[in-house]
Amino acid sequence: xxxxxxxxxxxxxxxxIYLGTFLFSLSIFDVFLYSFLNINITSFLPGNLSLFxxxxxxxxxxxxxxxxYSGIKIIDNLNKHINTSNFNALLTLIIIFALxxxxxxxxxxxxxxxxxxxxxxxACTGTGACWTYIKVWFKRFMYGMxxxxxxxxxxxxxxxxxxxxxxxxxxxxxxxxxxxxxYVVIYPxxxxxxxxxxxxxxxxxxxxxxxxxxxxxxxTFIVSFFCLIFCFPLGMILALGRRSNLPTVRYTSICxxxxxxxxxLITVLFMSSVMFPMFLPxxxxxxKLVRVIIAITLFEAAYCAEVIRxxxxxxxxxxxxxxxxxxxxxxxxxxxxxxxQALKLVIPGIANTFxxxxxxxxxxxxxxxxxxxxxxxxxxxxxxxLGFAMEGYIFAAIIFWIICYAMSKYSYxxxxxxxxxx
Amino acid sequence: MNNKIKRYIPQILTxxxxxxxxxxxxxxxxxxxxxxxxxxxxxxxxQEASFDMQFTLLDYDGQDSYMWAxxxxxxxxxxxxxxxxxxxxxxxxxxxxxxxSGNFLxxxxxxxYVEFFRNIPLLLQIFFWYYAALRALPLPEKAEPWFGVTxxxxxGYYIPSMIWENLNVFMSCLLASIISIIFIKIYAKKIQxxxxxxxxxxxxxxxxxxxxxxxxxxxxxxxxxxxxxxLKQLAKTSFIFEGGIRLPPELIALVLALSLYTSTFVAECxxxxxxxxxxxxxxxxxxxxxxxxxxxKLVIMPQALRIIIPPTTNQYLNLTKNSSLAAxxxxxxxxxxxxxxxxxxxxxxxEIVGITMLTYxxxxxxxxxxxNWYNKRIEIKEK
Numbered sequence: 001x002x003x004x005x006x007x008x009x010x011x012x013x014x015x016x017i018y019l020g021t022f023l024f025s026l027s028i029f030d031v032f033l034y035s036f037l038n039i040n041i042t043s044f045l046p047g048n049l050s051l052f053x054x055x056x057x058x059x060x061x062x063x064x065x066x067x068x069y070s071g072i073k074i075i076d077n078l079n080k081h082i083n084t085s086n087f088n089a090l091l092t093l094i095i096i097f098a099l100x101x102x103x104x105x106x107x108x109x110x111x112x113x114x115x116x117x118x119x120x121x122x123a124c125t126g127t128g129a130c131w132t133y134i135k136v137w138f139k140r141f142m143y144g145m146x147x148x149x150x151x152x153x154x155x156x157x158x159x160x161x162x163x164x165x166x167x168x169x170x171x172x173x174x175x176x177x178x179x180x181x182x183y184v185v186i187y188p189x190x191x192x193x194x195x196x197x198x199x200x201x202x203x204x205x206x207x208x209x210x211x212x213x214x215x216x217x218x219x220t221f222i223v224s225f226f227c228l229i230f231c232f233p234l235g236m237i238l239a240l241g242r243r244s245n246l247p248t249v250r251y252t253s254i255c256x257x258x259x260x261x262x263x264x265l266i267t268v269l270f271m272s273s274v275m276f277p278m279f280l281p282x283x284x285x286x287x288k289l290v291r292v293i294i295a296i297t298l299f300e301a302a303y304c305a306e307v308i309r310x311x312x313x314x315x316x317x318x319x320x321x322x323x324x325x326x327x328x329x330x331x332x333x334x335x336x337x338x339x340x341q342a343l344k345l346v347i348p349g350i351a352n353t354f355x356x357x358x359x360x361x362x363x364x365x366x367x368x369x370x371x372x373x374x375x376x377x378x379x380x381x382x383x384x385x386l387g388f389a390m391e392g393y394i395f396a397a398i399i400f401w402i403i404c405y406a407m408s409k410y411s412y413x414x415x416x417x418x419x420x421x422x
Numbered sequence: 423m424n425n426k427i428k429r430y431i432p433q434i435l436t437x438x439x440x441x442x443x444x445x446x447x448x449x450x451x452x453x454x455x456x457x458x459x460x461x462x463x464x465x466x467x468x469q470e471a472s473f474d475m476q477f478t479l480l481d482y483d484g485q486d487s488y489m490w491a492x493x494x495x496x497x498x499x500x501x502x503x504x505x506x507x508x509x510x511x512x513x514x515x516x517x518x519x520x521x522x523s524g525n526f527l528x529x530x531x532x533x534x535y536v537e538f539f540r541n542i543p544l545l546l547q548i549f550f551w552y553y554a555a556l557r558a559l560p561l562p563e564k565a566e567p568w569f570g571v572t573x574x575x576x577x578g579y580y581i582p583s584m585i586w587e588n589l590n591v592f593m594s595c596l597l598a599s600i601i602s603i604i605f606i607k608i609y610a611k612k613i614q615x616x617x618x619x620x621x622x623x624x625x626x627x628x629x630x631x632x633x634x635x636x637x638x639x640x641x642x643x644x645x646x647x648x649x650x651x652x653l654k655q656l657a658k659t660s661f662i663f664e665g666g667i668r669l670p671p672e673l674i675a676l677v678l679a680l681s682l683y684t685s686t687f688v689a690e691c692x693x694x695x696x697x698x699x700x701x702x703x704x705x706x707x708x709x710x711x712x713x714x715x716x717x718x719k720l721v722i723m724p725q726a727l728r729i730i731i732p733p734t735t736n737q738y739l740n741l742t743k744n745s746s747l748a749a750x751x752x753x754x755x756x757x758x759x760x761x762x763x764x765x766x767x768x769x770x771x772x773e774i775v776g777i778t779m780l781t782y783x784x785x786x787x788x789x790x791x792x793x794n795w796y797n798k799r800i801e802i803k804e805k
Contacts, residue, residue: 082527084524088528091525091528092528095531244432246432248433248436261786262786263743263782263783265743266757267746267757267778270761270778274765275772278451278454278772279446279451279454281450282457359542359543362545363545365750366750373545376549380553389549389554390558393550396546397550400542401541401542408540408541
């Protein structure tokens with residue numbers, strides 16, 4: 001029997017593919033069986049060899065598959081993306097096996113063995129998560145200790161505030177010039193009034209609910225919303241101050257910014273709760289929530305100022321010169337020429353600051369305001385619901401993750417958009 | 423004239439504004455303190471603190487002064503920051519490099535790691551590790567040994583402690599080897615600039631740093647013993663480990679959360695740094711005849727580090743400031759001990775919060791000053 005050299009080669013490469021694919025699939029199949037169905041098909045192997053068996057045969061399989069060009073799409077894709085070298089092949093296998101190993105326990109804990117029915121702890125009979133706990137406490141996590149029958153007030157206040165936020169989009173052309181005025185001055189005032197009269201109540205036949213009862217995720221939103229709308233104008237003034245050529249103005253701004261950026265938020269919150277009342281006239285009472293909002297606003301304004309300063313610095317000098325040559329003064333130049341361009345540049349940066357702000361709000365728990373982390377701490381120590389810390393924190397983490405991930409993707413998109421426009 | 427007024431009026435207004443605010447606060451504070459019978463002053467720092475701390479690096483008990491409590495608590499803060507910085511750097515570099523990998527799975531796992539840990543508030547992560555994950559650990563009597571001699575239990579991580587004899591001899595040997603390595607490096611650089619010869623600095627240094635301390639064991643009378651934690655029964659159902667060092671769960675949770683959270687930001691810095699170097703640099707270096715090792719060491723790294731280090735230092739600073747979240751899980755750091763317990767006991771709100779903020783401010787500003795100096799030093803000198 002005569003076989004030419006080329007035939008052996010082509011034969012070999014087909015065999016290589018078959019053998020490699022078989023070994024690779026076998027290794028994955030082995031781990032899959034072991035982790036999902038708890039069947040160990042390699043139990044006949046001694047000791048640790050059984051543990052490393054899939055890794056070894058998978059590795060051999062991948063090195064069989066590795067070749068310049070095979071003509072089979074899947075194999076070529078594998079080679080191009082996950083099987084470029086021995087080292088990469090090993091890492092690939094480790095990641096695949098780790099995912100296969102981690103998935104079944106996670107899945108069974110979160111879904112398969114979990115309970116969601118019933119209203120008491122006794123309903124949770126499975127070995128998995130007890131989502132009943134989340135279901136029962138859901139309203140508390142969202143609205144804090146706010147009376148159950150009045151949740152519509154929070155909802156409607158939020159809807160109103162959000163709707164008013166979008167009003168700017170529908171401004172007619174001749175009203176557009178008041179857009180900044182609307183967002184910087186009018187909107188915060190209206191939003192404050194809405195939240196004050198709807199959520200706090202006390203007039204128009206609504207029962208007064210003190211801020212101590214506010215809490216949960218809605219408090220997170222209220223705090224971050226007010227801090228954002230107040231810290232933005234303050235940050236703008238500070239950024240302008242830092243770039244001013246008047247020494248006292250500049251150094252005051254620098255001192256302010258560096259001070260707030262140099263201390264942790266938690267000490268700022270401590271300051272607002274224990275030190276700040278000492279600085280106020282004795283008969284002057286300020287609500288704790290208001291103090292906290294002021295503290296976070298002052299704190300975030302420093303970060304905001306640095307972001308806006310970046311935008312101001314990024315503008316070419318020609319813009320300043322052109323505005324000056326038209327005979328514009330300092331304020332005219334900034335309001336009509338510089339700020340509109342600079343603020344457009346820093347929108348992504350502001351979005352990132354806001355993201356950091358939202359992630360910082362759980363900290364208000366430290367001074368005794370029960371937003372979602374505070375409500376979790378409360379629920380966790382409730383004698384009827386002991387032992388469900390894991391579910392609670394995972395639930396809160398998922399909520400925050402969704403909010404923050406959406407925001408970061410949004411700010412990333414904005415960044416890309418403005419990058420191409422310039 | 424008109425111009426001068428225009429320059430002065432805003433400045434005077436600013437000063438007036440600042441003075442008015444500070445004056446208003448000071449007067450109020452004085453009135454308030456008079457009414458409550460509190461006097462302003464730092465005399466309390468010498469008084470007996472009379473509270474206990476769960477975990478300290480230096481000797482401390484309730485009879486020590488508030489001053490000493492402050493120092494011990496500050497050291498705890500610095501310990502957490504130090505550990506966090508080390509771990510977040512290691513993780514961050516690995517993840518940052520992995521995000522640029524050609525391997526689809528590695529690249530995407532790294533990207534998801536970053537997206538996952540970056541978008542969950544740090545406080546929730548700390549709570550998760552402390553209240554949920556570490557609470558699932560076994561009790562001391564049921565703990566399985568890790569690496570034979572360490573035990574991970576619900577009460578903390580027990581590791582062997584080192585008992586040195588003649589530690590100072592060992593330390594001076596170590597110091598001597600480090601100093602000689604520095605001199606050899608300087609000498610090698612001189613030789614290279616003069617004659618173009620390269621000395622095997624790495625091997626010499628490795629040799630020195632192992633041989634000299636080893637010699638101290640043989641001839642300097644240095645001995646090293648390990649005290650291994652041993653399980654001890656206190657009562658029928660109560661067990662603890664004795665001996666060794668206990669790393670409390672608060673510390674572990676804090677370091678875990680801080681390093682996982684900050685590593686995502688470090689990873690982004692590293693990625694940006696590596697991506698910031700054009701391919702031409704590598705090709706140019708190769709065409710000059712440098713080998714891959716030299717390319718990395720002499721061409722890529724110096725340029726990448728210039729981009730990586732400033733934002734990374736910023737992240738380290740953030741980590742240090744974030745370590746103050748320790749107060750939420752009762753790890754005795756500066757905020758909990760000083761702005762918490764000491765404040766409650768003495769009632770000196772202004773002084774104590776002031777000292778705490780000033781401490782963090784000092785750390786931040788000194789690192790920022792250092793960073794500015796470094797940036798000036800490494801920046802590309804352009805005409």
